[in-house]
Amino acid sequence: MPVDRTRILLDTIKRLLRRGAAIHLHKIVNKTHAADLAVVFRFLTLYEQETLFDLVHTVEHKAMLFSELEEEILVKLIEDMPAEKIAEILAQMPSDDVADLLGKLSDDRAKALLDLMTKEESEELEELLRYDEQTAGGIMLPDFIALKEETTARETIEALQKEYIDVEMPFYLYVVDDHGRLVGVISLRQLVVVPPETRLKSIMATDVVSVHTNTDQEEVARIVARYNVLAVPVVDESSKLVGIVTVDDVIDIIREEATEDFLKMAGAGEGLVESQSVFKSTRIRLPWLLASWFGGVIAFLIIGHFERGLKNFVYLTAFIPIIMGMGGNIGTQSSTIVVRGLATGQLNLKQIWEVMFKELAIGFLLGFFYGLLIGFIAHVRYDPWSGVTVGLAVISSMTIAAMVGSLVPMVFARINVDPAVATGPFVTTSIDILSVFFYFQIATVLLHL
Amino acid sequence: MPVDRTRILLDTIKRLLRRGAAIHLHKIVNKTHAADLAVVFRFLTLYEQETLFDLVHTVEHKAMLFSELEEEILVKLIEDMPAEKIAEILAQMPSDDVADLLGKLSDDRAKALLDLMTKEESEELEELLRYDEQTAGGIMLPDFIALKEETTARETIEALQKEYIDVEMPFYLYVVDDHGRLVGVISLRQLVVVPPETRLKSIMATDVVSVHTNTDQEEVARIVARYNVLAVPVVDESSKLVGIVTVDDVIDIIREEATEDFLKMAGAGEGLVESQSVFKSTRIRLPWLLASWFGGVIAFLIIGHFERGLKNFVYLTAFIPIIMGMGGNIGTQSSTIVVRGLATGQLNLKQIWEVMFKELAIGFLLGFFYGLLIGFIAHVRYDPWSGVTVGLAVISSMTIAAMVGSLVPMVFARINVDPAVATGPFVTTSIDILSVFFYFQIATVLLHL
Numbered sequence: 001m002p003v004d005r006t007r008i009l010l011d012t013i014k015r016l017l018r019r020g021a022a023i024h025l026h027k028i029v030n031k032t033h034a035a036d037l038a039v040v041f042r043f044l045t046l047y048e049q050e051t052l053f054d055l056v057h058t059v060e061h062k063a064m065l066f067s068e069l070e071e072e073i074l075v076k077l078i079e080d081m082p083a084e085k086i087a088e089i090l091a092q093m094p095s096d097d098v099a100d101l102l103g104k105l106s107d108d109r110a111k112a113l114l115d116l117m118t119k120e121e122s123e124e125l126e127e128l129l130r131y132d133e134q135t136a137g138g139i140m141l142p143d144f145i146a147l148k149e150e151t152t153a154r155e156t157i158e159a160l161q162k163e164y165i166d167v168e169m170p171f172y173l174y175v176v177d178d179h180g181r182l183v184g185v186i187s188l189r190q191l192v193v194v195p196p197e198t199r200l201k202s203i204m205a206t207d208v209v210s211v212h213t214n215t216d217q218e219e220v221a222r223i224v225a226r227y228n229v230l231a232v233p234v235v236d237e238s239s240k241l242v243g244i245v246t247v248d249d250v251i252d253i254i255r256e257e258a259t260e261d262f263l264k265m266a267g268a269g270e271g272l273v274e275s276q277s278v279f280k281s282t283r284i285r286l287p288w289l290l291a292s293w294f295g296g297v298i299a300f301l302i303i304g305h306f307e308r309g310l311k312n313f314v315y316l317t318a319f320i321p322i323i324m325g326m327g328g329n330i331g332t333q334s335s336t337i338v339v340r341g342l343a344t345g346q347l348n349l350k351q352i353w354e355v356m357f358k359e360l361a362i363g364f365l366l367g368f369f370y371g372l373l374i375g376f377i378a379h380v381r382y383d384p385w386s387g388v389t390v391g392l393a394v395i396s397s398m399t400i401a402a403m404v405g406s407l408v409p410m411v412f413a414r415i416n417v418d419p420a421v422a423t424g425p426f427v428t429t430s431i432d433i434l435s436v437f438f439y440f441q442i443a444t445v446l447l448h449l
Numbered sequence: 450m451p452v453d454r455t456r457i458l459l460d461t462i463k464r465l466l467r468r469g470a471a472i473h474l475h476k477i478v479n480k481t482h483a484a485d486l487a488v489v490f491r492f493l494t495l496y497e498q499e500t501l502f503d504l505v506h507t508v509e510h511k512a513m514l515f516s517e518l519e520e521e522i523l524v525k526l527i528e529d530m531p532a533e534k535i536a537e538i539l540a541q542m543p544s545d546d547v548a549d550l551l552g553k554l555s556d557d558r559a560k561a562l563l564d565l566m567t568k569e570e571s572e573e574l575e576e577l578l579r580y581d582e583q584t585a586g587g588i589m590l591p592d593f594i595a596l597k598e599e600t601t602a603r604e605t606i607e608a609l610q611k612e613y614i615d616v617e618m619p620f621y622l623y624v625v626d627d628h629g630r631l632v633g634v635i636s637l638r639q640l641v642v643v644p645p646e647t648r649l650k651s652i653m654a655t656d657v658v659s660v661h662t663n664t665d666q667e668e669v670a671r672i673v674a675r676y677n678v679l680a681v682p683v684v685d686e687s688s689k690l691v692g693i694v695t696v697d698d699v700i701d702i703i704r705e706e707a708t709e710d711f712l713k714m715a716g717a718g719e720g721l722v723e724s725q726s727v728f729k730s731t732r733i734r735l736p737w738l739l740a741s742w743f744g745g746v747i748a749f750l751i752i753g754h755f756e757r758g759l760k761n762f763v764y765l766t767a768f769i770p771i772i773m774g775m776g777g778n779i780g781t782q783s784s785t786i787v788v789r790g791l792a793t794g795q796l797n798l799k800q801i802w803e804v805m806f807k808e809l810a811i812g813f814l815l816g817f818f819y820g821l822l823i824g825f826i827a828h829v830r831y832d833p834w835s836g837v838t839v840g841l842a843v844i845s846s847m848t849i850a851a852m853v854g855s856l857v858p859m860v861f862a863r864i865n866v867d868p869a870v871a872t873g874p875f876v877t878t879s880i881d882i883l884s885v886f887f888y889f890q891i892a893t894v895l896l897h898l
Contacts, residue, residue, distance in 0.1 A: 161642045171620050230696065247700070251696070252674070263789065299770035318756065336715035369735065
């Protein structure tokens with residue numbers, strides 16, 4: 001549903017809720033896709049959410065809505081719901097979504113829900129809950145189709161009609177040996193076009209791209225994106241096939257990781273949760289600003305050091321904003337390019353010197369251009385030596401900033417610190433300090449500040 | 450292939466290229482996935498690329514490599530290749546990839562290649578080239594499976610084995626009426642589990658999510674992500690089914706759009722192309738810095754205006770970096786949250802006032818905290834009124850910055866200007882100016898500057 005149609009749906013539902021028009025609401029709710037309802041839920045109060053949820057007719061639709069709702073909303077929604085009712089809905093959901101939800105609940109609540117499930121279900125879930133949430137094991141679906149090499153195409157189709165009727169994404173069929181180890185893959189598409197007596201062995205592809213249960217989810221996403229597959233099989237330490245990660249989950253990961261990087265670089269937390277309270281947001285954003293505060297204090301000390309001399313050169317202080325601003329902005333350009341390049345794999349740590357020298361050259365060229373421009377103003381407004389001082393300060397600030405901005409994220413990546421987190425505060429702070437420092441050093445030499 | 454294995458592959462290939470070990474290279478190249486080769490190509494010279502490419506054995510492998518290579522690399526690689534050889538490879542590629550490539554070539558070259566294709570192929574491509582590259586029409590595959598309502602499951606499977614053997618992603622089968630208009634969809638999975646004589650009409654889903662040829666690719670990506678589908682059908686003005694957009698292309702779009710937004714916000718161009726020359730990069734990054742230059746000049750004029758008074762208050766200038774820095778950083782936090790929220794659909798323009806007031810509150814709280822901290826330093830080092838002045842300046846700078854940072858992207862989105870492009874320069878520049886302005890205004894009132 002396009003964005004404006006979602007907005008119309010939201011307006012309609014809100015109006016009907018205000019009017020208490022249960023019959024109309026019932027009709028709309030039950031013919032709306034769970035993904036669209038989930039968007040609408042974001043803009044409703046808890047009470048309105050509960051009203052709407054009770055109108056959802058089938059337990060399957062409820063299960064789909066559970067899968068689509070944002071975690072924070074879902075956790076609040078089920079807070080007062082009886083465990084039996086929740087368990088009934090969970091039974092209809094894909095196990096990876098159930099595991100995610102259980103991981104967010106208190107241990108007692110999660111245990112109560114697990115107790116209400118069949119033994120098979122609860123064991124499967126406990127298995128999933130063992131893995132780190134950010135790894136292939138934590139995001140995989142434990143339902144997949146695994147067959148033996150000797151199985152024929154006809155038998156496979158029969159199995160699809162009986163045993164595997166509940167498998168969510170049956171587009172790949174995996175072939176395993178007697179120990180459950182992954183040996184091949186064929187697509188459903190191949191299966192329907194071969195003669196019924198063909199054995200899987202003779203049509204399967206054996207160079208299967210797979211991931212381990214402990215592979216990081218970002219790496220899983222990169223693999224799915226690189227090889228254009230709809231699902232990637234997950235194997236454990238003994239190469240046993242234990243699950244699959246499907247492309248729809250990969251899409252969510254790619255979006256979340258990009259959002260995370262955006263926010264980390266700006267020092268604004270890791271998750272974009274608009275339902276966070278003012279105080280929680282304040283607390284998340286405070287520490288990053290501390291780095292910038294620290295840089296500011298050092299800049300203050302540097303300028304303070306020249307306080308006496310500055311009495312005769314007060315006009316020089318008017319150039320502080322432009323020198324710092326130009327440095328800060330070109331530094332942000334450089335670090336953004338590098339952080340994003342590393343995240344998408346378009347930049348490689350092998351290129352560290354190449355990238356740094358290139359950025360250095362760009363910083364110098366842009367510094368030269370803007371240095372001339374600003375130096376000229378200082379020359380006209382004050383005197384030639386002031387012009388030279390300001391111009392050189394801009395050149396040095398921009399050159400250093402481009403170098404620092406590109407080098408810092410690569411160094412952090414090299415020592416396995418997330419470049420998105422570390423780059424923002426570190427780069428901004430050091431550029432602030434370096435810009436001011438070089439400005440006053442140059443002024444001391446040229447103007448005898 | 451995990452990142453470190455790609456690195457090993459690259460090192461091996463480079464070593465073999467240096468040694469001219471053609472036989473070894475031939476073996477490695479032909480057993481490596483085209484997606485991995487494409488990564489390796491990024492780090493090779495044109496000459497090395499050509500050497501490697503000539504070693505690729507089958508035309509199918511060459512076609513896959515063409516599809517995977519970055520456009521810039523591919524365009525250079527085929528520059529000196531005979532048209533006949535290229536056409537032979539293009540014939541094996543999905544039409545959407547061919548259309549993308551032709552769109553990047555000179556008109557003459559593209560025409561020469563089209564002339565070498567079959568009439569059917571070239572007509573299909575000319576059709577695709579009509580659409581804007583960034584729309585559903587520009588990214589769709591014109592190969593899909595379309596059947597009539599009366600067709601049986603058995604007939605469908607027969608059709609899959611004959612007519613549709615070349616369709617790239619046959620996981621959904623679309624049902625059309627006599628005019629080719631989309632009326633339903635069934636998945637390949639459903640098809641294999643129903644009795645052979647079942648008519649599509651009785652098993653198809655009729656609430657098909659579809660997009661128009663002119664739907665923006667970002668919207669297409671949002672729809673695929675929201676409804677967890679593997680492909681979305683594309684219809685023209687007369688509701689006729691003309692193509693499908695598959696999930697693997699959607700993944701690329703989501704990544705590219707995120708990269709684009711990152712770079713736009715930092716004013717560093719739109720595409721992360723590390724192969725760009727220093728001069729080209731400089732040219733792309735220059736204009737954005739102009740906005741910041743402009744802001745710096747205004748800040749200069751403001752401070753210059755107080756030059757005479759500042760002689761007695763030189764120490765006040767030492768606080769300029771910290772006041773500007775704190776404002777700039779909190780403004781970046783706010784605008785990043787809003788820009789990303791709008792891009793992912795987690796924020797809605799309806800929430801404009803709610804978000805702004807929340808940011809205002811956060812800005813005030815953080816401003817209060819850091820204002821106290823910095824004001825205290827000024828109080829101890831100089832005098833109480835300087836402390837109050839600096840403290841109030843930090844509070845006003847941070848509050849205004851949070852407000853401007855959140856409001857500006859939403860206003861831009863409202864008037865249909867890409868918030869990612871406009872926000873960066875606009876927000877930074879206005880915060881620089883406002884911070885300095887309020888600082889000196891407060892100093893004038895409290896300290897009689």
